[in-house]
Amino acid sequence: MAASPSPRIVLACVTWRNGELAVLTPAASRGVTLPEAPLGGASLPDDAADALVKRILGRAAAWRSQVGALRDETSLAILYVAVVPADTEAPTRHEWRGLPRGTSSGLLRAALAQLRARIDRDPIAFRLLGERFTLSDLQQVYELLLERRLHKASFRRSLLAAHLVEPTEQWRSEGRGRPAQLFRFAPRRRRGLQRAVRFDLLG
């Protein structure tokens, strides 16, 4: 049996832009290509993924998780998905490529499935947003990740019951309509039983 070429780390780095999800791609690429790097012989996959994010963006991801190892063309690809806040600028030679709903395939689909599967356990939606956000922003992110509409009142009620956010004194006005209150991610420490929010069940 021939020795395999070195496995590669492949990165799906996701953010929230212009009301849709976007993924970071090398600027020159056609279609959706993802950044990658060889996995050094002695390094941990997690460390290699973190290093790749840092090399491209200049700073660490707000959240990241391994999706899995799979055969991609000729060599072994270890796919990671990472999340960065909404206001992150694309570094030189890279660009954010918008993801129209449902339109993804292969690696990207697997990465988004991972986000969706973990959204009720990890603070993924909060990492996609900045420090402060409106509840409408947050709901829109959940709707994009879950690919379904949520009911406004139920969403707010569940969120507040879980003590995941706390209101600030700031309000944001964006043209039309009543200004929205800004909230901050502030999960209350688990004393006693903490209520989980099953956003995937919410209507």
Next chain:
Amino acid sequence: MAASPSPRIVLACVTWRNGELAVLTPAASRGVTLPEAPLGGASLPDDAADALVKRILGRAAAWRSQVGALRDETSLAILYVAVVPADTEAPTRHEWRGLPRGTSSGLLRAALAQLRARIDRDPIAFRLLGERFTLSDLQQVYELLLERRLHKASFRRSLLAAHLVEPTEQWRSEGRGRPAQLFRFAPRRRRGLQRAVRFDLLG
């Protein structure tokens, strides 16, 4: 950069034995060692995992899933978790090693975490049981995987409401107590909205 040694497929094959979970280990091994095989240069990781199961057990697993790729000692290990029915005999040179609750570490802990994370989406508990089973058996398997007690009446009510099982005409008596009715895994086709069972929420 030096070329990596070929990645290995590592298998955590789980079954249900004597009221606890058990994992398949090479008979000679001390502690908990898991079967493994090199990943051929051209094969898909999923195929290699299936082949490893087949080579050891002589037949396919009832369910399997990749846990992830991680550095193990010197080379890259791609960990898989598989499930086989309760009555599966250990093949020659292998044995079932019981898993007292909570007592697992490293690879095994990650494999069990994967089972737990997927138990409400995939029919993992049903694959751990044989063709027919009592609801008490099923509840015990769920309790082992979730590592917490479930309430009998709530468990049954949720299970039946989700139309996951259907009763047979058979009953099984095992010494003391009233005989239990045998059930079969029979998920009803998803017409309209199907009710999901959140066993992880059940008390």
Next chain:
DNA sequence: GACTTTAGTGTCGACTCGCTACTAATTAGC
């Protein structure tokens, strides 16, 4: 000032869950 748009709340009815308390069918002990 009337209309539109977006944010946020009140509340009702249906459904769900945890629990207690019960019934049912078998074996074990005397």
Next chain:
DNA sequence: GCTAATTAGTAGCGAGTCGACACTAAAGTC
């Protein structure tokens, strides 16, 4: 046999949650 113990299974209540609808609130637009 009779009684106790053991395991299987059911009934129903009270608390809590969810989805829907209808409403109020505060901004811009014409």
